[in-house]
Amino acid sequence: MSEQVLQYLSENRKQLLDKLHSFLSIPSVSTDSVHKQDINEAAEYLESYLKKIGFDKVEQQDTGGHPLIFAEYNQAGSDAPTVLFYGHYDVQPVDPIEEWKSEPFKPEVRDGRLYARGSSDDKGQVFMHLAVFEAYMNTEGKLPLNVKVCIEGEEEIGSENLYKTLHDKKDQFDADFAVISDSGMVSENQPTILYGLKGFTGIEINVTGPDHDLHSGMYGGAVRNPIMALNHILASMKNEDEVVTVDGFYDGVEPLTEHERELIKNVQGEYYEASTGVNETVSEKGYTAKEHTMARPTFEINGMYGGYQGEGTKTIIPSTATAKITCRLVPGQDPAKIQELLEAHIHNVAPTGVTVEVKKEKLSAKAYKVAPDNPLIKKAAKSYSEAFDKETVYVRMGGSIPVVEWIEDIYNIPIVLLGFGTPDDRLHSPNESFPLDSFDKGMETLVRYWAEIND
Amino acid sequence: MSEQVLQYLSENRKQLLDKLHSFLSIPSVSTDSVHKQDINEAAEYLESYLKKIGFDKVEQQDTGGHPLIFAEYNQAGSDAPTVLFYGHYDVQPVDPIEEWKSEPFKPEVRDGRLYARGSSDDKGQVFMHLAVFEAYMNTEGKLPLNVKVCIEGEEEIGSENLYKTLHDKKDQFDADFAVISDSGMVSENQPTILYGLKGFTGIEINVTGPDHDLHSGMYGGAVRNPIMALNHILASMKNEDEVVTVDGFYDGVEPLTEHERELIKNVQGEYYEASTGVNETVSEKGYTAKEHTMARPTFEINGMYGGYQGEGTKTIIPSTATAKITCRLVPGQDPAKIQELLEAHIHNVAPTGVTVEVKKEKLSAKAYKVAPDNPLIKKAAKSYSEAFDKETVYVRMGGSIPVVEWIEDIYNIPIVLLGFGTPDDRLHSPNESFPLDSFDKGMETLVRYWAEIND
Numbered sequence: 001m002s003e004q005v006l007q008y009l010s011e012n013r014k015q016l017l018d019k020l021h022s023f024l025s026i027p028s029v030s031t032d033s034v035h036k037q038d039i040n041e042a043a044e045y046l047e048s049y050l051k052k053i054g055f056d057k058v059e060q061q062d063t064g065g066h067p068l069i070f071a072e073y074n075q076a077g078s079d080a081p082t083v084l085f086y087g088h089y090d091v092q093p094v095d096p097i098e099e100w101k102s103e104p105f106k107p108e109v110r111d112g113r114l115y116a117r118g119s120s121d122d123k124g125q126v127f128m129h130l131a132v133f134e135a136y137m138n139t140e141g142k143l144p145l146n147v148k149v150c151i152e153g154e155e156e157i158g159s160e161n162l163y164k165t166l167h168d169k170k171d172q173f174d175a176d177f178a179v180i181s182d183s184g185m186v187s188e189n190q191p192t193i194l195y196g197l198k199g200f201t202g203i204e205i206n207v208t209g210p211d212h213d214l215h216s217g218m219y220g221g222a223v224r225n226p227i228m229a230l231n232h233i234l235a236s237m238k239n240e241d242e243v244v245t246v247d248g249f250y251d252g253v254e255p256l257t258e259h260e261r262e263l264i265k266n267v268q269g270e271y272y273e274a275s276t277g278v279n280e281t282v283s284e285k286g287y288t289a290k291e292h293t294m295a296r297p298t299f300e301i302n303g304m305y306g307g308y309q310g311e312g313t314k315t316i317i318p319s320t321a322t323a324k325i326t327c328r329l330v331p332g333q334d335p336a337k338i339q340e341l342l343e344a345h346i347h348n349v350a351p352t353g354v355t356v357e358v359k360k361e362k363l364s365a366k367a368y369k370v371a372p373d374n375p376l377i378k379k380a381a382k383s384y385s386e387a388f389d390k391e392t393v394y395v396r397m398g399g400s401i402p403v404v405e406w407i408e409d410i411y412n413i414p415i416v417l418l419g420f421g422t423p424d425d426r427l428h429s430p431n432e433s434f435p436l437d438s439f440d441k442g443m444e445t446l447v448r449y450w451a452e453i454n455d
Numbered sequence: 456m457s458e459q460v461l462q463y464l465s466e467n468r469k470q471l472l473d474k475l476h477s478f479l480s481i482p483s484v485s486t487d488s489v490h491k492q493d494i495n496e497a498a499e500y501l502e503s504y505l506k507k508i509g510f511d512k513v514e515q516q517d518t519g520g521h522p523l524i525f526a527e528y529n530q531a532g533s534d535a536p537t538v539l540f541y542g543h544y545d546v547q548p549v550d551p552i553e554e555w556k557s558e559p560f561k562p563e564v565r566d567g568r569l570y571a572r573g574s575s576d577d578k579g580q581v582f583m584h585l586a587v588f589e590a591y592m593n594t595e596g597k598l599p600l601n602v603k604v605c606i607e608g609e610e611e612i613g614s615e616n617l618y619k620t621l622h623d624k625k626d627q628f629d630a631d632f633a634v635i636s637d638s639g640m641v642s643e644n645q646p647t648i649l650y651g652l653k654g655f656t657g658i659e660i661n662v663t664g665p666d667h668d669l670h671s672g673m674y675g676g677a678v679r680n681p682i683m684a685l686n687h688i689l690a691s692m693k694n695e696d697e698v699v700t701v702d703g704f705y706d707g708v709e710p711l712t713e714h715e716r717e718l719i720k721n722v723q724g725e726y727y728e729a730s731t732g733v734n735e736t737v738s739e740k741g742y743t744a745k746e747h748t749m750a751r752p753t754f755e756i757n758g759m760y761g762g763y764q765g766e767g768t769k770t771i772i773p774s775t776a777t778a779k780i781t782c783r784l785v786p787g788q789d790p791a792k793i794q795e796l797l798e799a800h801i802h803n804v805a806p807t808g809v810t811v812e813v814k815k816e817k818l819s820a821k822a823y824k825v826a827p828d829n830p831l832i833k834k835a836a837k838s839y840s841e842a843f844d845k846e847t848v849y850v851r852m853g854g855s856i857p858v859v860e861w862i863e864d865i866y867n868i869p870i871v872l873l874g875f876g877t878p879d880d881r882l883h884s885p886n887e888s889f890p891l892d893s894f895d896k897g898m899e900t901l902v903r904y905w906a907e908i909n910d
Binding site for chain 2: 031032092093095099157158184198200202209210211212213214215216217218219220221222223224225227228230231232234235236238240242272276277278279280281282283284287289290292293294296298300301302303304305306307308309310311312313314315316317318321322323324326328351352353354355361363397398399400423426427428429430431
């Protein structure tokens with residue numbers, strides 16, 4: 001393990017943080033076309049940084065959507081393993097903007113945390129990897145293993161073009177194993193190895209009643225209210241025990257073993273109330289909140305809207321109502337099949353007098369699990385424990401990373417999910433942040449891991 | 456009946472329509488403070504018009520909110536009756552603006568209809584009264600009865616300051632009877648006397664879960680989704696038979712008599728599908744759509760919103776969800792009591808894990824009914840029938856006009872609801888319009904009515 005690499009990181013901490021700040025200052029929001037230029041700027045930032053580090057080959061690849069950054073280092077020799085490092089440089093929208101204490105794209109450090117959109121998901125964690133590569137090159141003059149870098153700009157919009165790239169350019173991207181840092185620890189400074197991820201699928205429901213908003217006095221009592229119709233549909237899909245009541249939704253879901261319930265129980269930190277501000281946690285009947293979030297499928301309405309939203313009252317029967325729904329899936333559930341079940345249920349319960357349309361979202365992924373005793377996983381856990389000076393816990397989590405499913409599907413190689421985020425990072429929300437502790441110890445973890453790999 | 460007055464109206468039709476256009480061109484939206492100047496401009500328009508007509512006294516009254524226009528004509532002699540004419544010059548918001556075929560405040564005539572916000576509700580109908588007064592003054596040099604004019608600028612926001620004015624200035628506003636033209640006919644060119652109006656009340660429900668939007672992967676399964684919680688609450692308030700399932704909601708509602716069902720049945724025009732575009736009408740179990748809209752209480756969700764509404768998907772559990780609800784009430788229902796029943800029901804069924812707040816809207820009104828055989832009503836029906844050359848029908852309708860309840864409450868005088876709108880006017884919606892037929896025949900109705908009064 002190379003002391004001078006760690007020394008480089010601590011001696012150059014300020015310059016590295018400054019570099020990170022300028023990366024986070026680029027509003028690379030992928031879902032909104034007005035940020036097209038910012039997306040390109042973020043891609044160029046990565047391209048020039050990777051070139052400066054000294055990668056043999058660095059290129060921006062045209063995906064048809066936002067550019068993908070590919071880089072390759074192959075001077076570790078043919079006997080050294082090759083890792084495929086994946087990350088993404090795009091970020092979520094920032095609305096509601098008024099809830100941010102500091103501007104989302106003006107990074108600010110408060111109480112040991114770095115506040116900025118993307119600080120945790122995922123620009124901050126991508127940067128840690130690049131900084132560690134820089135440290136190795138500027139001290140030992142080489143990297144301890146061969147590296148392929150794949151950083152995309154479309155993760156937050158479903159990685160629409162990534163599968164095609166990974167599939168069509170298999171020779172270029174192929175490696176012995178993959179490492180991804182786009183996840184988190186179960187609590188701050190608690191080394192956490194993710195050995196399972198949930199799958200994902202989504203639909204949008206559009207209910208149309210009258211062809212224009214109606215005066216509720218003239219027509220109230222004659223037509224079905226689209227919002228009420230949508231309420232009846234949605235209320236029939238999940239009951240107050242948080243059990244999804246859509247026929248077949250749980251078919252094929254493998255039951256939680258006592259051993260896994262034990263593993264989940266051992267995960268420290270009942271952090272839900274503290275980090276969300278809810279007065280009590282609520283979870284699927286028969287399961288704890290930890291079990292439900294980590295290992296049971298979920299059904300969430302992400303947004304719903306219809307009718308008047310302005311000041312005061314407006315006495316109308318609205319013309320339309322819309323709901324956006326996403327489900328997190330576990331092994332045994334097929335995303336496309338779940339979409340069909342949801343659609344069938346909706347048409348089955350839809351009230352008369354309205355037209356109901358179900359739009360299936362393209363974005364979807366199967367759930368993923370890897371054997372916790374895989375040597376690459378064990379080495380990661382060891383480096384993690386040493387850097388944070390704490391035993392590593394193994395968990396499954398509710399997040400979905402489509403690329404994980406695709407890498408397994410196309411390359412069939414082990415995937416190490418080495419994430420340094422924390423439950424308080426507020427991903428996808430106002431005031432996203434990342435602890436500087438995770439920044440420092442996370443980079444140390446990576447330095448140790450790359451060294452471990454070649455032992 | 457004065458032929459020359461009618462002649463004046465037909466000879467000066469173009470000039471009168473031009474005048475109306477400039478009145479409608481003023482965006483006097485009362486709910487939005489950015490239109491404060493436009494409100495004042497509309498008030499000044501009326502003040503100068505009334506002065507030009509030759510009213511003895513014309514003044515803008517400071518209500519604390521938007522100004523109220525008062526005018527008085529008292530030269531018909533002490534033996535002539537005095538009418539209180541009420542109307543409003545404020546209009547509803549225009550959103551969604553993109554659905555307007557022509558600009559809401561650039562009046563345009565298409566296929567015999569005048570398109571503009573306020574053309575029917577209520578600036579267009581207010582203008583007809585002023586034009587008829589002008590016609591009388593410019594031909595006979597006097598009005599056939601004494602007139603008090605009360606035109607407010609806050610009807611669309613609940614006439615917040617009107618009750619106080621009517622109450623505190625009783626001597627100034629007092630009259631023998633009142634006439635209001637802020638309603639419509641059951642079908643185009645079908646003379647319609649409104650002898651009953653619904654009451655009105657409203658609430659807003661705010662559901663709060665987590666204190667910020669959460670990543671649905673990290674927290675899905677641990678917290679209650681506020682939108683789903685609100686769905687369960689709302690779905691429990693009205694069932695798919697369109698029956699309100701809130702305890703006590705129908706208490707005191709007088710049953711529909713066979714005679715009234717007969718009256719309602721005789722109202723021509725199953726116009727609901729045609730004018731709304733719904734594939735079928737839906738009404739309270741046991742009642743026809745006409746019976747429900749005219750004579751049974753209603754419960755409508757006017758707007759609902761929570762979470763993400765933008766392009767694409769955003770995988771969050773939203774922090775809050777909101778619904779705006781208004782009910783139309785019939786005789787026997789008390790608005791304040793209904794608000795209490797709704798609030799009690801909501802807190803009763805509210806799921807755990809969220810905070811539910813109910814805001815009671817100030818705007819409310821009791822239902823109103825007048826005897827159809829009142830002589831003032833009969834004379835109105837006669838003039839109406841002669842002008843439109845068709846038998847007048849007597850109906851109750853679902854609209855609510857708080858001022859009607861207040862005039863009855865404070866002055867205890869008969870109120871004649873003489874409305875010339877039509878079911879296709881799209882009140883409160885994009886592309887509001889008013890038929891020029893109603894404009895011409897409506898003014899003739901008024902000319903005949905004022906003459907009738909003094910027979």
